Amino acid sequence: MSKGTAQQNQSGGEIPVVGRRQPCPCGSGKRYKACHGAEGGAAKVRVNRPFEGLAAECELVAMREFVPSATARLPLASGDEEIELATVLPMAAAALVRTDGTSFVGLQVQTKSGDVSRDLARAVEWVRQAEPGQSLPVVGPEDAPAGTVPTRLQDLVDPEAALDVRVHEDFSWWMPEGVEPTGEVAMSLERANAAIMPTQRLEAEGLHAAYWVDATDRAHLRWVRPEPEEKLVSALARLSARGELALDSDSRYAGSFRAHGLLVPVWDLDREKHPTEWVEPAVALGRRLDEALASLDEQPLDAAERRARDGLRGRQVTVR
Structure with a gap:
């Protein structure tokens, strides 16, 4: 330049x-x-928080990072077309159009730029022009027309729209109804189904981006939170100092990880309980957490809460 x-x-x-x-x-x-x-x-x-400004940010982070098999209608601002957002596509493709004409854009894909939002926007633009049966293996900076302003996902979707995430038990939705997979797609489907961890989205009013995950030896609650990290950790510390951080006696706070600029707290759960049994405790915990967040503006952490905060910080890792 x-x-x-x-x-x-x-x-x-x-x-x-x-x-x-x-x-x-x-x-x-x-x-x-x-x-x-x-x-x-x-x-x-590198854009550390690629989905910032979108009401669906937390769900996008969950689908990108740890939900194995899920789809959601992409809330395009134009409203004149239907594109499905997916966690993983066959051969980890960036986008594809099924033979029945259904269009998909994948989230868990290899990226060539430092901005996941921009890569997704390019995949959306590709799928708009693609024909049934075509797929896009990977998207990168070279796919953008020369001399154009980079388009981001924020430029294409309704920023206020939520995502209606549909979690699937397997990847059978890769194929149109009545069509059997063959060749590399069949092998990819078999491998994907074998590696899937049972996952369920906890659904209730006021509960967003909270997922029950069966990790074989134990179950987890992974909850993507939109608050600034420092404030969220302080609120968690306040609950910890009060002995109110667990969902119930059959759970414990395990730690948290960072993903795309947001913090994802994790709880270990009794895997003998059905996922729906955790909805009510999660809602109650959410209320306690909201109260703790609100109290921080008027009541700074005391000595015990600061010690709890230091302990929680020691259990944080960064994924992306």
Whole structure:
């Protein structure tokens, strides 16, 4: 990029040219020469929270990171077409159109850029032009038309729309009804079904992106939360200090992991209980957590709660 020109940031605004050793104006924390000032820099910049600004952010993170088999209608702003968002597609494809004309875009895919939202948008644009039976193995920066402003998922969907996630027991939905898989697709389907962990979305009013997962030796509740990490950890610490962090006596808080800019707390559960038995305890825990979050504005953590917070921080890992 020559001096005196500018690239466009994720929101469509311009990134000004600065000295190569100065911080990049995009806010990545990198020097300009290692970010937007590098050859192909805009494509390499990692967006840590790719689904920010979408009401469906937490569900998108869950589908991207740990829900094995699920689909959801993509809430396109145009409203004039139907595209299914999927966790995993055959051969881990980025997108495909089934022979019956049903269009899918995959979330758990290999990415070539640092912005999952941009890659998904390119997959959506590809599937709009694809014919039945076609698939897109991977999407990357080179798939964007030259000279165009990068489109992101936020540009294509209704930002206020929730995702109606449908969790499936297996991957039979890969195939149109009455069609038997063959060749590589059949092998991919067999492998995917063999590796699947039973998962169920806990559904109740006010309960979002909370999933029961059977990990063979134990069951878990994995709950994607939208709050800023520091505030969420403080609220969890407040509940921990009060002995109110478990769902019930048959559960315990296990830790948390970070994924795409959000924190995902995890609880170990008694796997002998049916998933639906955890809905009511999860709702009650959600209420306690909301109260703890609200109380932080007026009541700072005391010494016991700060010690609890330090302990919780030691059980955090970053996935992406």
